[in-house]
Amino acid sequence: MNWQDLKNGAVDLYDIALMNDYLEMQADNKARIARWREENER
Secondary structure (H helix, E strand, C coil), X not given: CCHHXXXXXXXXXXXXXXXXXXXXXXXXXXXXXXXXXHHHCC
């Protein structure tokens, strides 16, 4: 995605919000996996 996509309407704020939600969910899942590994792989 580049600035032109935002300017010409190919990408809007809803799309950006979805991307942010995905990135937050991905980070949360990675943190949960790391915690699970710490607790269960001893």
